[in-house]
Amino acid sequence: MAKGLLIVLSGPSGVGKGTVCNELRHRLPELVYSVSATTRQPRLGEEHGVNYFFKTREQFVEMIQNDQLLEYAEYVGNYYGTPRDFVEQTIESGKDIILEIEVQGALKVKEKFPEGIFVFLLPPSLDELKGRIQGRGTENQATIDHRMSVAADEIALLKHYDYAVVNDEIDLACKRIEAIITAEHCKVRK
Numbered sequence: 001m002a003k004g005l006l007i008v009l010s011g012p013s014g015v016g017k018g019t020v021c022n023e024l025r026h027r028l029p030e031l032v033y034s035v036s037a038t039t040r041q042p043r044l045g046e047e048h049g050v051n052y053f054f055k056t057r058e059q060f061v062e063m064i065q066n067d068q069l070l071e072y073a074e075y076v077g078n079y080y081g082t083p084r085d086f087v088e089q090t091i092e093s094g095k096d097i098i099l100e101i102e103v104q105g106a107l108k109v110k111e112k113f114p115e116g117i118f119v120f121l122l123p124p125s126l127d128e129l130k131g132r133i134q135g136r137g138t139e140n141q142a143t144i145d146h147r148m149s150v151a152a153d154e155i156a157l158l159k160h161y162d163y164a165v166v167n168d169e170i171d172l173a174c175k176r177i178e179a180i181i182t183a184e185h186c187k188v189r190k
């Protein structure tokens with residue numbers, strides 16, 4: 001049986017990765033979503049095992065030491081990582097999986113899975129990006145400033161990706177990603 005596709009959706013904080021990924025999960029119910037582990041505090045409405053596996057720093061370090069993470073990154077003061085077994089089992093079972101992760105982690109996945117499909121979500125502009133982070137209202141001003149300074153460095157890494165998708169409208173961004181997935185399934189692998 002053919003293996004599933006590993007799709008990595010990345011891009012700066014606030015660009016709409018979470019929003020687009022949620023919408024894709026509705027539109028493509030057979031697409032499996034990788035739930036990450038994090039040391040960040042849960043936001044209102046977030047559930048353990050659904051949005052993230054919420055861990056203490058000690059628990060997270062133990063996962064790193066036991067080689068349970070496909071990749072991990074420290075991002076604005078917290079650890080985030082992708083549980084390895086779930087990703088590998090999903091691909092082996094022939095299902096497609098999507099990872100919604102920040103840019104450093106995505107590049108580490110590329111080293112291990114160069115056959116993955118790396119999609120970079122871009123904001124229509126940096127001003128729009130700032131507006132979205134502020135509009136979400138989940139971060140204080142210092143964190144917003146920090147995330148904006150990280151964003152400029154992240155956008156410079158676009159060249160390592162296979163596809164660039166502008167998230168001007170959620171519907172259009174999802175359609176572009178659905179088209180990418182369809183094309184990748186039709187690709188002749190050499």
Ligand SMILES: Nc1nc2c(ncn2[C@@H]2O[C@H](COP(=O)(O)OP(=O)(O)O)[C@@H](O)[C@H]2O)c(=O)[nH]1
Binds near residue numbers: 018040081082101
């Ligand atoms: N490297 C890596 N990054 C992750 C993982 N899970 C989430 N992230 C990224 O960590 C960043 C911060 O996530 P979060 O605190 O939930 O904020 P938000 O995605 O900006 O709403 C985002 O860019 C996420 O895509 C992961 O498993 N590994």
Ligand SMILES: Nc1ncnc2c1ncn2[C@@H]1O[C@H](COP(=O)(O)OP(=O)(O)O)[C@@H](O)[C@H]1O
Binds near residue numbers: 012014019132136168
């Ligand atoms: N295409 C879009 N147009 C306008 N607002 C958007 C769009 N995509 C996402 N947003 C909004 O931008 C904010 C950040 O989106 P989010 O998905 O949390 O980003 P990320 O996961 O990349 O940090 C949210 O308030 C979300 O509703």
